[in-house]
Amino acid sequence: MSSKRTEELLKWDREHIVHSRYGIGGNIGIVTDKTHGIYFQDTDGKDYIDGASQLLCVNLGYGQKEIADAVYKEMERVQYSMLFHGFSNIASIECARKLGELVPEGLDHFNFTSGGSESIGVAMRLARLYWRSKNRASKTKVVSLYDSYHGTGHGGLTATGSGRGFYEKDAGPIAGGYIRIPSYYCYRCTFGLKYGTCNMQCARFLAEVIEKEGAESIAAFIAEPELGVGGMIAPPPEYWPLIRSICTKYDVLLITDEIMTGFGRTGKMFAVEHWGIKPDIMVMAKGITSAYLPFGAVAFDGDIWKELQGKNLVSYTYAGHPTCAAAAVKAMEIYVRDKVAENAASAGRYALNRLKQDFEPLACVGEVGGLGLMLGIEIVADKDTKATFDPNLHIMQQLQDKALEKGMFIRTAEITSGPGDRICFAPPLIITEEEVDKALDILYHILADLKPK
Ligand SMILES: Cc1ncc(COP(=O)(O)O)c(C=O)c1O
Secondary structure: OOOHHHHHHHHHHHHHOOOOOOOOOOOOOOOEEEEEEOEEEEOOOOEEEEOOHHHHOOOOOEOOHHHHHHHHHHHHHOOOOOOHHHOOOHHHHHHHHHHHHHOOOOOOEEEEEOOHHHHHHHHHHHHHHHHHHOOOOOOOEEEEEEOOOOOOOHHHHHHOEHHHOOOOOOOOOOOOOEEEEOOOOHHHOOOOOOOOOOOOHHHHHHHHHHHHHOHHHEEEEEEOOOEOOOOOEOOOOOHHHHHHHHHHHOOOEEEEEOOOOOOOOOOOOOHHHHOOOOOOEEEEOHHHHOOOOOOEEEEEOHHHHHHOOOOOOOOOOOOOOHHHHHHHHHHHHHHHHOOHHHHHHHHHHHHHHHHHHHHOOOOOEEEEEEEOOEEEEEEOOEOOOOEOOOHHHOHHHHHHHHHHHOOEEOEEEOOOOOOOOEEEEOOOOOOOHHHHHHHHHHHHHHHHOOOOO
16 A cells, blocks of 8 residues: 555656656656665655666666765856867866776767767767768768667667667657668577578678668668667677678778666676777767766767867757766766676676576576676567567566566566567666575566466
């Protein structure tokens, strides 16, 4: 039973607030009141393990007082200072310096934004501006992946391939000049091939598309190093090196979207480090401030920087907001000092072992996988045929509801808007092995009770 206060808050919320990816006029029935460690607490004092770092953004967990203090100090000093018209501020300069120490070598030129979708917009603009500046103005098209998510701003929405049209269904028409190709989802390979004997057709398909469309028409290829919203799906190890060499061969800029994978999530500071590749443009947000404040960044390489000297890149009012930049500087200090990526790697290894040993044998689990603490569990109604549950049963919503009842938040990717029914396990990166066990115990009992239909 909820308290009177909670009921009042929920009623007001239902009548006035629109929630993302939830029916307008409704809410799930939880109002967050406090947060601590890997938990958020509702207005009736119930704690929930945050099994997804909310939107895979609260990488450092809750209650990092040092970030709050840094933000307060900066806001007391400078409340706002634009980066327009050549003006600058100390927090942004410190942030660029700090980021420069963390990103792959050579990517130390930055534009700042207020979040993921804006950063994707900047990356698209940057890529086109670059080719125009090189007198190759016909290079404008952007290739992206089905099953990808790049946000809901116009450029990002158009690149987003998750749900194969789901996100643009009622928001179209989408922008022209974008091409989507199959993703690297081995469990349900679009080409009907098997990893090991597939000759990496998904990566090679990029070369085929570039050749047929004409390399002189393609500006960039954009993808997530591991599919996030699509369901925590890691690529086969050969994928990214091959993609890098195809982009180089055809003079196509490689944009990696590290909005979800960045800042330790996959067990490295940035996911591209797993394969030792360097993108031309790298997009960041979410974990950059551990989501304590909205902020994003686009890093790009020295060639682009040199080419664009003296050119104009229009940007956003809150780009380089000093308060947000100060939060990012402090968050980055904590990532390095507390070896957060290293903890994500070891806690992730521990969790994946348990998922493989205990969960994979369950009747409703098709496969488990992922990097670091960005793990996915495929839910199927039939392991042999890989058939999913009837979408009308809303199994994933039921699993989420059960987990909430037992005090844990899980995020899911559903077959209606993603490539499969998948549960995401992506807690804050400061999680201990004991806490991993506590979370996975809850999930195990829920999944063990789910019987194939
Ligand atoms: C990989 C990726 N790109 C872009 C975005 C969009 O970011 P935002 O919601 O901050 O606009 C997201 C958000 O989940 C994401 O996961």
